[in-house]
Amino acid sequence: MEIPQEKKKLIIGxxxxxxxxxxxxxxxxxxxAKNAGVAAGTIYxxxxxxxxxxxxxxxxxxxxxxxxxxxxxDPLRPFEERFFTFWDNLLRFYEQNRAVQSFIDQFASSPFxxxxxxxxxKKWFSWTSEFFKSxxxxxAIKDMNPVIxxxxxxxxxxxxxxxxxxxxxxxxxxxxxxxxIPYMIWDGIKAVN
Amino acid sequence: MEIPQEKKKLIIGxxxxxxxxxxxxxxxxxxxAKNAGVAAGTIYxxxxxxxxxxxxxxxxxxxxxxxxxxxxxDPLRPFEERFFTFWDNLLRFYEQNRAVQSFIDQFASSPFxxxxxxxxxKKWFSWTSEFFKSxxxxxAIKDMNPVIxxxxxxxxxxxxxxxxxxxxxxxxxxxxxxxxIPYMIWDGIKAVN
Amino acid sequence: MEIPQEKKKLIIGxxxxxxxxxxxxxxxxxxxAKNAGVAAGTIYxxxxxxxxxxxxxxxxxxxxxxxxxxxxxDPLRPFEERFFTFWDNLLRFYEQNRAVQSFIDQFASSPFxxxxxxxxxKKWFSWTSEFFKSxxxxxAIKDMNPVIxxxxxxxxxxxxxxxxxxxxxxxxxxxxxxxxIPYMIWDGIKAVN
Amino acid sequence: MEIPQEKKKLIIGxxxxxxxxxxxxxxxxxxxAKNAGVAAGTIYxxxxxxxxxxxxxxxxxxxxxxxxxxxxxDPLRPFEERFFTFWDNLLRFYEQNRAVQSFIDQFASSPFxxxxxxxxxKKWFSWTSEFFKSxxxxxAIKDMNPVIxxxxxxxxxxxxxxxxxxxxxxxxxxxxxxxxIPYMIWDGIKAVN
DNA sequence: GATGAATGAGCATTCATTCAT
DNA sequence: CATGAATGAATGCTCATTCAT
Numbered sequence: 001m002e003i004p005q006e007k008k009k010l011i012i013g014x015x016x017x018x019x020x021x022x023x024x025x026x027x028x029x030x031x032x033a034k035n036a037g038v039a040a041g042t043i044y045x046x047x048x049x050x051x052x053x054x055x056x057x058x059x060x061x062x063x064x065x066x067x068x069x070x071x072x073x074d075p076l077r078p079f080e081e082r083f084f085t086f087w088d089n090l091l092r093f094y095e096q097n098r099a100v101q102s103f104i105d106q107f108a109s110s111p112f113x114x115x116x117x118x119x120x121x122k123k124w125f126s127w128t129s130e131f132f133k134s135x136x137x138x139x140a141i142k143d144m145n146p147v148i149x150x151x152x153x154x155x156x157x158x159x160x161x162x163x164x165x166x167x168x169x170x171x172x173x174x175x176x177x178x179x180x181i182p183y184m185i186w187d188g189i190k191a192v193n
Numbered sequence: 194m195e196i197p198q199e200k201k202k203l204i205i206g207x208x209x210x211x212x213x214x215x216x217x218x219x220x221x222x223x224x225x226a227k228n229a230g231v232a233a234g235t236i237y238x239x240x241x242x243x244x245x246x247x248x249x250x251x252x253x254x255x256x257x258x259x260x261x262x263x264x265x266x267d268p269l270r271p272f273e274e275r276f277f278t279f280w281d282n283l284l285r286f287y288e289q290n291r292a293v294q295s296f297i298d299q300f301a302s303s304p305f306x307x308x309x310x311x312x313x314x315k316k317w318f319s320w321t322s323e324f325f326k327s328x329x330x331x332x333a334i335k336d337m338n339p340v341i342x343x344x345x346x347x348x349x350x351x352x353x354x355x356x357x358x359x360x361x362x363x364x365x366x367x368x369x370x371x372x373x374i375p376y377m378i379w380d381g382i383k384a385v386n
Numbered sequence: 387m388e389i390p391q392e393k394k395k396l397i398i399g400x401x402x403x404x405x406x407x408x409x410x411x412x413x414x415x416x417x418x419a420k421n422a423g424v425a426a427g428t429i430y431x432x433x434x435x436x437x438x439x440x441x442x443x444x445x446x447x448x449x450x451x452x453x454x455x456x457x458x459x460d461p462l463r464p465f466e467e468r469f470f471t472f473w474d475n476l477l478r479f480y481e482q483n484r485a486v487q488s489f490i491d492q493f494a495s496s497p498f499x500x501x502x503x504x505x506x507x508k509k510w511f512s513w514t515s516e517f518f519k520s521x522x523x524x525x526a527i528k529d530m531n532p533v534i535x536x537x538x539x540x541x542x543x544x545x546x547x548x549x550x551x552x553x554x555x556x557x558x559x560x561x562x563x564x565x566x567i568p569y570m571i572w573d574g575i576k577a578v579n
Numbered sequence: 580m581e582i583p584q585e586k587k588k589l590i591i592g593x594x595x596x597x598x599x600x601x602x603x604x605x606x607x608x609x610x611x612a613k614n615a616g617v618a619a620g621t622i623y624x625x626x627x628x629x630x631x632x633x634x635x636x637x638x639x640x641x642x643x644x645x646x647x648x649x650x651x652x653d654p655l656r657p658f659e660e661r662f663f664t665f666w667d668n669l670l671r672f673y674e675q676n677r678a679v680q681s682f683i684d685q686f687a688s689s690p691f692x693x694x695x696x697x698x699x700x701k702k703w704f705s706w707t708s709e710f711f712k713s714x715x716x717x718x719a720i721k722d723m724n725p726v727i728x729x730x731x732x733x734x735x736x737x738x739x740x741x742x743x744x745x746x747x748x749x750x751x752x753x754x755x756x757x758x759x760i761p762y763m764i765w766d767g768i769k770a771v772n
Numbered sequence: 773g774a775t776g777a778a779t780g781a782g783c784a785t786t787c788a789t790t791c792a793t
Numbered sequence: 794c795a796t797g798a799a800t801g802a803a804t805g806c807t808c809a810t811t812c813a814t
């Protein structure tokens with residue numbers, strides 16, 4: 001019989017929220033447990049230890065992005081359209097899942113993200129590479145290494161999401177409109193004919 | 194009487210190195226002290242507490258960037274040239290100061306970088322705003338809010354530096370050339386005439 | 387209705403092995419269960435709690451010694467012969483049941499073996515007392531309190547078994563022959579005529 | 580400047596007492612600290628971890644035995660006399676240091692005392708070997724391997740001390756006199772002329 | 773100012789035991 | 794009877810900070 005994964009979700013949710021608010025620092029297992037409504041020991045039924053939990057959260061989160069972005073892509077549409085849909089979905093996902101965004105951000109710059117680290121769940125990783133590859137093959141974007149493109153675009157989207165989050169107040173006070181940014185990115189990568 | 198600042202530098206250097214290798218987690222004050230060659234208690238002569246030390250490091254680091262990028266800018270050159278010099282100097286600085294880059298990265302995504310946080314040292318912050326403002330005034334770049342530009346470009350440079358660091362092996366194995374990236378960025382922001 | 391005792395044996399065997407390898411410390415109930423091939427909760431069908439289990443193992447083990455030593459004694463033989471048979475059987479049992487020997491050893495020096503402790507199974511205890519008593523009555527050994535004799539001889543045998551186990555390598559490397567020891571013990575207790 | 584070793588002694592004393600009363604189990608570091616009158620963290624100034632502390636206690640205790648037995652030996656006396664002095668001093672030491680005796684006992688049968696374990700302090704170990712060697716050379720005791728003799732005698736003394744401690748009540752109730760035991764041991768090892 | 777031993781709250785993790793299935 | 798997920802008190806250990814020297 002399978003262990004029901006309901007509590008695992010609760011624990012992951014609790015940890016994401018704590019990491020969002022207080023960073024990896026301010027995320028003691030006892031708090032994670034309390035906010036998840038389980039006992040401290042219960043976490044260790046689902047994860048070997050804290051590190052393992054963090055990695056599991058990372059995988060979970062990558063799967064979520066895959067679902068909210070990759071699965072909404074329509075490969076039959078022109079690549080330019082697909083690009084802006086991609087961009088919109090990614091940013092919407094981040095905006096609606098601030099804790100996830102924050103986690104990804106902190107994870108990326110933390111020692112968890114070492115050279116050795118290989119996510120178990122490669123769906124998102126593989127998909128984005130393929131996505132940009134198809135854009136090149138279609139002749140829509142410059143013939144660059146798809147890995148550069150992928151990294152460039154992802155980082156840009158991440159950065160934009162981060163900026164939107166961190167400077168929310170300043171931006172609205174100064175009537176700053178960030179909507180041109182994806183067009184600037186597109187201008188940067190689109191094929192020159 | 195001034196406190197001699199030599200030990201302060203040693204402490205900051207030691208902390209930067211530890212944070213680079215092991216993250217904020219792996220940076221206990223006792224280690225910072227040991228690697229700096231001072232006693233644990235000595236740190237508290239120069240900093241009120243750990244948080245204060247982290248913020249002080251941030252200021253120190255911002256000043257270093259200012260020195261290596263802003264002070265090398267020649268406002269008399271055409272803005273396009275200034276832009277690429279800016280980009281080069283920033284990336285070179287990051288490449289030659291990995292620990293600094295790592296610190297900035299982790300700091301930015303950490304709860305230290307809260308809404309309330311205001312760096313005491315605003316030299317770098319102010320300068321970059323002015324830099325892009327002058328580019329707009331000169332008519333070299335689009336008439337966007339300089340804050341967006343500044344953030345966009347900074348984040349791009351940070352991302353690129355991060356990518357260069359994290360994917361160093363993969364990049365060289367696959368003969369991936371990242372040099373076109375600043376030109377793409379420039380294409381994105383330059384004025385359309 | 388009787389609880390089938392098969393699982394009880396499995397649990398005791400598992401616990402003995404763990405205590406042998408890792409001491410009382412390294413013997414968590416969950417491991418005991420796993421190695422016994424039963425669920426953690428099942429142990430509590432057979433034993434009230436861990437302490438109860440330890441005491442039950444002690445009783446079980448005492449019964450095993452009784453079987454392998456007392457039941458092989460022939461009261462009709464001369465006492466000297468019985469003594470050496472006793473000694474041989476005891477040592478052979480220990481050698482062939484290292485986990486048991488280790489358990490007895492650790493139990494004896496542990497707080498489990500408190501003043502209050504009285505084994506439920508007194509077969510072995512009673513029999514050894516009787517054994518030495520008969521040796522005295524027969525005039526074969528000194529007229530000492532049989533309890534002293536019993537303790538003295540038992541401890542000597544235990545010690546010898548322990549030494550054989552712990553110094554196995556050193557003993558064989560140095561060609562050390564331990565066979566004279568029982569004769570020395572016998573010399574010590576035999577009656578002076 | 581040296582760390583004063585006074586607190587180290589307090590900690591060792593506290594641990595010995597707790598192990599005596601409650602075994603390795605019932606010896607949590609927090610209790611050790613409390614009974615020693617120091618903070619929990621202080622223990623880790625003197626010992627790397629609990630295991631290290633246990634081994635350090637073992638060394639300390641071996642040194643104490645050396646002092647109370649070896650240093651009181653007079654090599655100029657006849658070996659028989661030296662033997663009984665040795666025996667008396669060892670037993671007196673155990674009787675006056677119950678916690679030490681209990682520690683040695685439990686340590687010996689614990690997994691701490693593994694094959695790899697080598698006490699840092701070999702004074703007592705070396706001295707006893709030499710002691711029995713000189714007895715053989717003098718022709719006072721049988722020409723056996725001194726290691727056997729040493730182990731045999733030590734174990735006998737340990738056993739006797741243990742018996743005296745554990746059966747104190749029973750022994751006095753039954754007017755049991757244990758004083759003949761060393762003579763029995765001596766009879767067992769003395770040279771046959 | 774500098775030192776580093778001492779502190780003790782806080783953390784990750786373990787494990788005996790329970791109980792719903 | 795058997796199961797094993799859940800519990801939460803207890804444990805070993807860390808580390809920011811203090812303060813007597």
